[in-house]
Every structure is written in C-alpha cells, then in structure tokens.
Amino acid sequence: xxxxxxxxxxxxxxxxxxxxxxxxxxxxxxxxxxxxxxxxxxxxxxxxxxxxxxxxxxxxxxxxxxxxxxxxxxxxxxxxxxxxxxxxxxxxxxxxxxxxxxxxxxxxxxxxxxxxxxxxxxxxxxxxxxxxxxxxxxxxxxxxxxxxxxxxxxxxxxxxxxxxxxxxxxxxxxxxxxxxxxxxxxxxxxxxxxxxxxxxxxxxxxxxxxxxxxxxxxxxxxxxxxxxxxxxxxxxxxxxxxxxxxxxxxxxxxxxxxxxxxxxxxxxxxxxxxxxxxxxxxxxxxxxxxxxxxxxxxxxxxxxxxxxxxxx
Amino acid sequence: xxxxxxxxxxxxxxxxxxxxxxxxxxxxxxxxxxxxxxxxxxxxxxxxxxxxxxxxxxxxxxxxxxxxxxxxxxxxxxxxxxxxxxxxxxxxxxxxxxxxxx
Numbered sequence: 001x002x003x004x005x006x007x008x009x010x011x012x013x014x015x016x017x018x019x020x021x022x023x024x025x026x027x028x029x030x031x032x033x034x035x036x037x038x039x040x041x042x043x044x045x046x047x048x049x050x051x052x053x054x055x056x057x058x059x060x061x062x063x064x065x066x067x068x069x070x071x072x073x074x075x076x077x078x079x080x081x082x083x084x085x086x087x088x089x090x091x092x093x094x095x096x097x098x099x100x101x102x103x104x105x106x107x108x109x110x111x112x113x114x115x116x117x118x119x120x121x122x123x124x125x126x127x128x129x130x131x132x133x134x135x136x137x138x139x140x141x142x143x144x145x146x147x148x149x150x151x152x153x154x155x156x157x158x159x160x161x162x163x164x165x166x167x168x169x170x171x172x173x174x175x176x177x178x179x180x181x182x183x184x185x186x187x188x189x190x191x192x193x194x195x196x197x198x199x200x201x202x203x204x205x206x207x208x209x210x211x212x213x214x215x216x217x218x219x220x221x222x223x224x225x226x227x228x229x230x231x232x233x234x235x236x237x238x239x240x241x242x243x244x245x246x247x248x249x250x251x252x253x254x255x256x257x258x259x260x261x262x263x264x265x266x267x268x269x270x271x272x273x274x275x276x277x278x279x280x281x282x283x284x285x286x287x288x289x290x291x292x293x294x295x296x297x298x299x300x301x302x303x304x305x306x307x308x309x310x311x312x
Numbered sequence: 313x314x315x316x317x318x319x320x321x322x323x324x325x326x327x328x329x330x331x332x333x334x335x336x337x338x339x340x341x342x343x344x345x346x347x348x349x350x351x352x353x354x355x356x357x358x359x360x361x362x363x364x365x366x367x368x369x370x371x372x373x374x375x376x377x378x379x380x381x382x383x384x385x386x387x388x389x390x391x392x393x394x395x396x397x398x399x400x401x402x403x404x405x406x407x408x409x410x411x412x413x414x
Binding site for chain 1: 316351354366374380388394395397407
C-alpha cells in the first residue's frame with residue numbers, strides 16, 4: 001500500500017482523530033483497567049513517564065512540528081540540538097560535566113554538520129560551472145533571457161511544490177499551505193539574517209554584473225521553494241511518526257484490558273477444567289472403591305456359598 | 313576555516329567584491345552557509361538519526377562524519393546547492409544595502 005493511502009486511512013481512523021490522546025488514554029486506563037494503575041504494567045509506566053517529562057529539559061518532537069516550515073530555521077534546529085544536548089548533560093548528573101551553554105555548542109554543531117555536508121557534496125563544483133558559463137553571456141538581453149529562465153524554474157518549482165504537498169496528504173497541505181505561500185516573507189527574514197553580521201563586513205560589493213542579479217535572484221527563489229517543500233515533507237513525516245507512536249500506545253492500552261480479561265477467562269476455564277478433572281478422578285476413585293466393595297461382597301457370598309455346599 | 317564560498321566563486325557568479333577586509337565578508341558568508349546547511353540537515357533527520365549524528369560528531373573523525381552524511385541525509389546535494397544559491401542570491405540582492413552600511 002502506498003504511503004499516501006496508508007496516511008489517509010490512518011488519519012481517518014477515529015482513534016487518531018483527537019489531538020490530546022495520552023491524558024485521556026491514561027484516565028480511561030485508570031477507570032477501566034485496575035484500581036491501582038501504578039501496579040498495572042510497564043506500559044503505564046512508559047506513558048506516565050512521557051507525560052510527566054519536564055518540557056524544558058526534553059525535546060518534544062511535536063514542538064518542532066508545530067513550527068511552520070517557514071519558521072523552521074537555524075534557530076529551530078539549534079534549539080532542537082540544544083534540548084538534546086541538555087538532556088544528555090542532565091543524565092551525566094554532574095555539575096562539572098554539564099555544558100555551560102548548550103545553545104552555543106548546538107550552534108557549533110550545526111556549523112560542523114554543515115561543513116561535513118558541504119564537503120560531502122559536489123554542489124560547489126556544480127554551482128561554479130553553472131555560474132562561469134552563465135557569466136560568459138553578458139548583456140542586458142541575455143540577462144533578461146536568463147531571468148526568464150529563472151522564472152520558468154520557479155514555476156516548475158511551484159508545480160513540484162504543489163505535487164509534493166498533494167503527495168504528503170491534504171491535511172498537511174492545509175496545515176502548511178500558508179507557510180509555503182509566505183516564502184516571500186521568509187526571504188526577507190533570511191536577508192536580515194545575512195545582514196546581521198554586517199558589522200563584520202568591512203569589504204564592499206563593487207559590482208554585480210548586468211543580468212547576474214536577476215539570474216541569482218531567480219535561482220535563489222527557486223531554491224527557497226525547494227527548501228520549503230523539503231521542510232514540509234520532513235515535518236509531515238515526523239508528524240506521521242508521532243501519530244503512529246501515539247496510536248500504537250493507544251492500541252496497546254486499549255487491548256491491555258482485553259488481553260487481561262482474556263487471560264482471566266482462560267485462567268478461569270483452566271481452573272474449572274482442573275476442578276472438573278479432579279472431581280472426575282474423585283468420582284472415579286469412589287466408583288472403583290464401590291465396585292471393589294461390591295466385588296468383595298460377591299466373593300464373600302460366593303465363598304460362603306461354596307463353604308455351605310461343602311458342609312452339605 | 314574552510315571556505316566553500318570564495319572570492320573566485322563570487323566573481324564567477326557575477327559579484328565583484330572589494331575593500332580592505334573583504335575576507336571578513338567571505339568568512340561571514342561561509343559561516344552563515346554552514347549553519348544553514350547544518351540546520352537543513354538537522355531538519356531532515358528523525359530523533360534517533362540526529363542523536364547518532366551528534367554522537368558521531370563528538371567521537372568520530374571528519375571523514376566518518378562526511379561518510380555518514382552522504383549515506384543518511386536524503387537529498388544532501390540538493391540541500392547544499394540550494395543553500396548556496398540562496399545565500400549568493402541574498403548577497404546579490406543586498407549589495408546596495410551592504411555598500412550603504414560602509
């Protein structure tokens with residue numbers, strides 16, 4: 001079955017429909033399963049632990065999913081890493097080993113990840129080749145032509161974006177549609193981010209060649225749309241995983257009492273069967289004893305009769 | 313610091329830089345690029361994979377990190393290429409603003 005179909009079936013499942021399942025699940029569990037839930041099962045412990053976790057110290061996947069793709073940025077990824085690092089540091093349970101500034105470490109990690117990713121690809125070579133070929137074509141007319149091509153790329157990216165959104169399901173499309181459409185706003189934010197470091201910039205841009213600005217802008221717009229589509233896809237994948245986890249917990253909790261009842265029923269039947277067999281054995285013993293007694297009586301009668309006959 | 317965006321690359325793209333300390337601009341561009349690519353990589357990973365990557369970054373070599381990336385990060389080449397396009401596009405668009413800040 002294709003992922004899309006699975007997803008639609010999954011989302012139409014009434015068990016998955018509500019948004020805050022775990023608290024209700026625990027209540028239902030408490031009401032229907034046992035009087036003392038602490039003694040119930042490891043599953044209860046698991047759910048309780050998940051619900052009682054300190055949100056300041058743990059990474060909540062749902063928190064990231066709640067972020068729209070346009071908002072998912074260096075800050076979100078950095079926070080996610082920081083939460084993960086903080087959790088690890090807390091586990092060490094030693095103040096000397098705790099990280100003083102997990103956010104700073106997370107940001108350094110982001111940079112290290114980025115360097116490794118850039119080293120692992122040939123994107124720079126591809127860009128350099130494309131750029132040198134394009135710059136060789138100078139002039140306003142050529143620049144305009146390239147800009148038109150860039151817009152065509154943007155249109156294709158639009159189509160790909162819509163297709164991707166459709167592929168990850170109507171729900172996701174609706175949820176993230178606005179964010180995808182606000183890519184323009186995101187561009188402005190990123191521009192600000194780049195200029196945040198302008199105090200470090202003492203060099204200047206002497207010239208942006210004719211046509212190059214339009215072409216680079218078009219390439220950037222197309223890349224931004226692809227980035228947004230990727231983020232929407234990643235977010236939807238994580239959302240699916242979280243729902244699947246919640247659903248599995250629900251099913252486990254829902255089937256727990258049923259399993260318990262089933263085991264009780266089997267146990268009762270086993271006990272009944274055991275008692276029945278024991279009763280039969282007892283009855284059999286009694287019957288055997290009675291038969292033996294009757295046999296002995298017959299033998300005695302027979303013996304007496306033979307004795308009488310001999311005496312006669 | 314490894315420079316992925318260089319003066320030569322920018323020149324090829326049609327952007328001519330000048331000034332006494334143009335290297336600071338290039339360094340800033342590369343730092344921003346690395347963080348953005350790193351953010352996209354993190355966004356693409358689930359929690360288990362992210363933990364694996366973070367641990368490898370603490371304990372493994374640079375080469376192991378690169379190998380892990382190419383194996384485990386979907387669309388890695390597209391991610392890096394797009395982020396380069398975006399940052400150079402932003403630079404071209406912001407050229408006037410950057411020059412005014414001098």
